[in-house]
Amino acid sequence: GQATNTPAPIPLAQTGGYTTSRFFEDLRQGEVKSVSLDGAGNASILLQNATRPRSVVLPPDAATLTRLREAGVPVRVTAGGTPFGWMAQVLPLILTGLILLVLWRSLRGPSGGGAASTFGKSKAAVISEGQIKLTFADVAGCDEAKQDLQEVVDFLRQPERYHQLGARIPHGVLLVGPPGSGKTLLAKAVAGEAKVPYFSISGSDFVEMFVGVGAARVRDLFEQARKSSPCIVFIDEIDAVGRKRGVNLQGGNDEREQTLNQLLVEMDGFGSGQEVIILAATNRPDVLDAALLRPGRFDRQVVVDAPDVRGREQILRIHARTKPLDPSVDLGIVARRTAGMVGADLENLLNEAALQAARAGRNRITGRDVDEARDRVLMGPERRSLVVREADRKVTAYHEVGHALAAQLLPNANRVAKLTVVPRGRAAGFMMPDADDRLHVTRPALEDMIAVALAGRAAEEVVYGEVTTGAQNDFQQATNIARRMVTEWGMSGRLGKVALATDDGNFLGGGPHALPMSEATASLVDEEVRSLIDAAYARTLALMREHLHRMHEIVTVLMRRETLSGEEFATLLAGGTLEELPPPSSGGLTPLPA
Ligand SMILES: Nc1ncnc2c1ncn2[C@@H]1O[C@H](COP(=O)(O)OP(=O)(O)OP(=O)(O)O)[C@@H](O)[C@H]1O
């Protein structure tokens, strides 16, 4: 999620006829003898040959300090204004750092540079109460998370009720889940439901190069938040500050540790009557410092996981509210064919579909637009203009029909949703199964999944007697499933029901990793994985041989049509025929550049 940081307004004030621009002009001319300034940027300037200092307001940011430093002008920082006051003792160090920071920012490109960042100010974006229109109704696919957070909402609405019962309300709630699942959205919705002000900041905003800056920002943030109690503070990417301390081998990161310590201090320091609830988001709960998770701090975890098929449908409905959909769009089917996508992906999908409709000059989004958008999001743009040799296209067709046959014929596999030989992204063609995401997958279903993955290769072998390099991904997928069956799900007869891999709660994917095991066990795992794959492959080969005749027929049609829907494929498999093609498939699809 993005929090918008509104940069502090740069004061354009002029004082006593002496202007900011005059000052910078004098600075360039070498007319400035010395400067003293406070944290708010009120500066007193002594010019060469002048007796009386002049006052001017300078932007209190890094760039100003850098310019002064580069001009070689002595700067005295006076206490008083917040941002600069505390820096007085460490100014020389900071100035050196500032130059590095500015250089670094400008290297990072335009987005990072330029904006005046006020030191020690929290940078938090604030939305005041009543301005958030977002509610729980705008977030879908995470009903349990909403239920958990409802308590926070209730508390913020009627704190007295809880106090009267002597209930200790959590100060910190950690939202954990994969990127794009709606953590930011939920946090905002909590503020919207409770009608309280919402402060949001990203953990990475606290982390600066200089010791003390992050801690000062934390202090400032909480000071503001306390004044606005009851309110919500949302810290995105808390792992940026909250990583375990002292694990950095290149010497600790003092700045980050100080920031984290300050955060802990603030969380402990809430008195009664201060109803500030801190929601923090992370997709790496496993790397957080244990101190953050102690009682009284982030002692609640709310999981905001990727949505299931029903959740995806609800999310699609939310984002379809603002988009004119043609009746040909069935969001239920879209949901079924987008397994693994999170809210942000689904929003993006509908947006792509809208763009696609606009490109084609339609004023409603059709089912085709959504299909195209999904394939595009999942596999990259279509590459119709790619010149593919007829022979290669034919190999692809057999390969994909192989996958499709297995999917349609094996009793526990997901049926075919679509298959195509139009290249897209890095794939020469693909078969998309009608995915669902069952929570419990049985062993036969897993075995069939392996078989479907291997079926492309099996078809090639049966038809050509030799195999191509086009199945690398399929093997990875098959091996993955087999390995997880053996090491995680205790489905190997010889290894028994032992967990040999662990999921450490990392939501960034990569999945579970193997636990340390003996060499003998490791080789047993390999054997078991191999035997699962061999068995599945043998079954698939037999299936392909049995249906070889049908396979040839379907390949002929697929070569002509390029794409078959699940229903069309089923018709052909049952021995039926498809009605003749309408004139060359344009259907509003503009050919896309390779
Ligand atoms: N559960 C959801 N319901 C409705 N829309 C969602 C949902 N999840 C994500 N979205 C859409 O995706 C956008 C991005 O989601 P959001 O920023 O909340 O995700 P996040 O979990 O905070 O991701 P990150 O970890 O990358 O910050 C939202 O603005 C919203 O439009």
Ligand SMILES: [Zn+2]
């Ligand atoms: Zn394949």
